[in-house]
Amino acid sequence: MKKLSILFLVLSTVLISCSSDDDAPVPVPVKSEKISNLEAPQTGGQGQPVGGVFTKFDFETGKTTTSDTAWDIAFRGTTIAVNGGVVTGTADEPARNGNVGAAIVTGTFAGVTNAKDVTFGQDANGAFAIPTGSDNGWYNYAGPPTHIISPIPGKILVFRTRNGNYAKVEILSYYKDEDTSKDSKHYTFNYVYNPNKGETSFE
Template sequence: MRKGFYLLVLVSFIIASCSNDDDGGEVACAENTFFEDSDGDGLGNANESQSACEAPEGFVANSDDNDDTQALANLITASITDVHAPQEGGQGQPISGDFTKFDLDTGQITTSDTDWDIAFRATTIIVNGGVSQGTTDEPERTGNAGAYIATGTMSDITSVDTNLFVQDAADILAIPSGSDNGWYNYSGPPLFLITPLPGKILVFRTTEGRYAKVEILSYYEGAPSNPDTTVDASRYFTFNYVYQPNNNVTVF
């Protein structure tokens, strides 16, 4: 009994020592710096800060806001239909032809040499980041765009994992080409169909450093529900995408 009593007293002393200072008061916490978030967008103003144990009301832990007078812009959700991605050659012949460039920040096809994020030629998708593979008519990469493939539905992918982004390289593209390697399956004879792989969402970092997610729906003109390669023209991309227009925001 006596040994148990002394043990209880010792434990009580240790707990009291950890929770109180020498004067019997509360031990001071480790303070952190918090930044004012005047516009309520979850981003703080680097020029207005306070040190505290917990975030004061109206303050946040980051200092990423470039304009603390303007709240976050809404996500942009769009469906893009029939982006034509022609190709010359193939079937054992040299491949050539201009890529169709697309700017995710504007939601438009572009002919700019620099202001593009992704580009299409037949089943190949490239990003404006990394290096060219040296194919004929392939545009030079001038930006810092990147990509990765996430598994799930559009509604499942609610945030960006910035550690997963890769860029085009000489030996492999950020969105790998070939059947079952990236975004599509090629069925071969007798159907010869290109079908988007279910549950594959393409996540992009744009040349402006913002983010978008893309779900490719169809490779055939008009996005027929049951494409027939003897009737429906191919190399027409239809896709849904969600674009995050705010700087330093990684959620959708």
């Protein structure tokens, strides 16, 4: 009888262990995508007041959105806003109601493999988390005669999303079809998004 009790206890332990393993959530694969020709129009510029609606992007869906809340980053001209912090005071910007954070990490896109040790900032009064201006953030402005805007090599944008997930972005071009002879304010970028909450790895 004693042997049967021990056997029953062992079998119960094994079954509970197997059940626990079966109940463990299966990680969702990391998503890697390329977005082409995301339009980010603006009014003004060249000494005139800048305005216009920001184009919002949601990492979870991988699409632009007009939602007031379900967005992570937003584009207008060369400016990138995040849905975290407070409004900066620029015209026509969206309200911030999330906890998105942003950082610029120096390295290759493939080489930035984890967001664990990244320090994130948020938009603030008078300043964007991703700094604006040539050579301050993600781009360089060549000035006359070409006036070309080029992504700075080795500047990778890393984000904590509104859902507490993590993403990295490599901006490839600011021009339609990645052709500097065509219209500007058309972003093409690679991004990697980890849909598993709290997981910081990009692999």
